[in-house]
Amino acid sequence: MKILITEFMEVRFVEVLKINFDVTVDHDLSANSNELKKIISKFDALIVRNKTQVKKEVLEKATNLKFIGRLGVGLDNIDTDYCKSNNIFVQPATGMNADSVAEYVINTSLSLLKNLPLMHQETSIGNWPRTSIASKELQGKTIGLLGFGLIAKKVSILAKVFNAKIIAYDPFIDSSVGNKFDVKLLDIKEIFQLADIISIHLPLNVNTKNLLNYEVFKKMLKQPIIINSSRGSIINEEDLLRAYDEKLITGFALDVYDNEPVQKNFLNSIKSNTNCILTPHIAGVTEESNTRVSEFIANSVKEFFKL
Numbered sequence: 639m640k641i642l643i644t645e646f647m648e649v650r651f652v653e654v655l656k657i658n659f660d661v662t663v664d665h666d667l668s669a670n671s672n673e674l675k676k677i678i679s680k681f682d683a684l685i686v687r688n689k690t691q692v693k694k695e696v697l698e699k700a701t702n703l704k705f706i707g708r709l710g711v712g713l714d715n716i717d718t719d720y721c722k723s724n725n726i727f728v729q730p731a732t733g734m735n736a737d738s739v740a741e742y743v744i745n746t747s748l749s750l751l752k753n754l755p756l757m758h759q760e761t762s763i764g765n766w767p768r769t770s771i772a773s774k775e776l777q778g779k780t781i782g783l784l785g786f787g788l789i790a791k792k793v794s795i796l797a798k799v800f801n802a803k804i805i806a807y808d809p810f811i812d813s814s815v816g817n818k819f820d821v822k823l824l825d826i827k828e829i830f831q832l833a834d835i836i837s838i839h840l841p842l843n844v845n846t847k848n849l850l851n852y853e854v855f856k857k858m859l860k861q862p863i864i865i866n867s868s869r870g871s872i873i874n875e876e877d878l879l880r881a882y883d884e885k886l887i888t889g890f891a892l893d894v895y896d897n898e899p900v901q902k903n904f905l906n907s908i909k910s911n912t913n914c915i916l917t918p919h920i921a922g923v924t925e926e927s928n929t930r931v932s933e934f935i936a937n938s939v940k941e942f943f944k945l
């Protein structure tokens with residue numbers, strides 16, 4: 639059995655796989671679909687993160703492929719419909735990085751409420767903005783979660799410790815799920831009206847693409863902080879900056895972007911005195927989660943091939 643790994647997996651678990659499989663590790667293939675197409679027919683299993691585009695044109699060449707392991711959870715880089723109709727099993731590492739993302743949301747909520755990006759910038763150039771830049775507490779604030787799946791639930795548990803109030807929008811789950819977590823499930827308009835912090839925990843699809851756009855930012859009544867650790871393109875990036883300039887929102891944290899790595903023209907359009915935190919799609923990537931994700935996928939491949 640041959641396995642191809644195109645993105646980072648903890649070495650310890652690559653070695654575990656080598657006991658039972660013929661393993662090829664080639665990270666360059668994650669950005670080279672043409673090369674991937676040329677060699678994919680040799681492999682029985684493929685292990686990727688979110689960079690490798692496993693679309694129809696690659697899968698059509700993958701005549702021996704039976705298993706795709708995703709070292710993470712979003713499946714938007716994989717043509718899952720094609721896999722389903724061609725008997726290729728797709729295994730995401732569901733839940734294995736949810737704690738990392740939830741911590742990221744709490745971290746960025748606190749940092750942006752306290753204006754830490756601006757405090758740091760000013761202090762480090764010799765200014766002393768002790769009273770000129772405002773700082774707020776998370777205690778008593780309302781966090782609006784868009785989507786109330788695995789990660790959002792973990793955010794709600796952590797946020798309770800800070801005595802924040804949690805509301806969520808997720809029409810696909812029953813209100814009893816909200817009750818269990820002491821989270822009120824509301825209409826999306828109410829989230830825009832009530833939330834001091836809006837954190838996105840949705841999949842990217844035709845219904846969620848461009849969900850937060852200028853018209854929607856205008857409906858936000860409490861100048862919220864916006865956090866996106868889910869998928870780029872759910873927020874319209876140009877509209878986000880416009881909303882910040884017009885003080886419709888008071889800060890934002892982005893871990894995911896329309897294009898990744900984030901494009902220079904977007905970065906250039908962010909003014910230097912913006913209360914924002916930009917990170918390179920690492921909300922779910924910690925040393926601990928990498929271990930969990932890698933171990934989970936290594937075990938899943940072995941179980942799948944009954945080894």
Ligand SMILES: NC(=O)c1ccc[n+]([C@@H]2O[C@H](COP(=O)([O-])OP(=O)(O)OC[C@H]3O[C@@H](n4cnc5c(N)ncnc54)[C@H](O)[C@@H]3O)[C@@H](O)[C@H]2O)c1
Pocket residue numbers: 710711712713733735736739784785786787788789790807808809810811839840841842845846867868869893894919920921922923
């Ligand atoms: N930045 C990172 O490193 C990182 C790490 C892990 C996950 N993610 C992303 O975070 C997001 C959430 O992950 P999760 O594991 O919590 O997913 P999940 O599937 O557990 O939860 C998603 C929730 O969104 C709801 N939903 C779907 N469409 C909706 C819509 N149109 N309106 C409202 N609700 C809708 C679903 O009912 C579900 O409860 C995903 O996009 C995932 O790819 C990012």
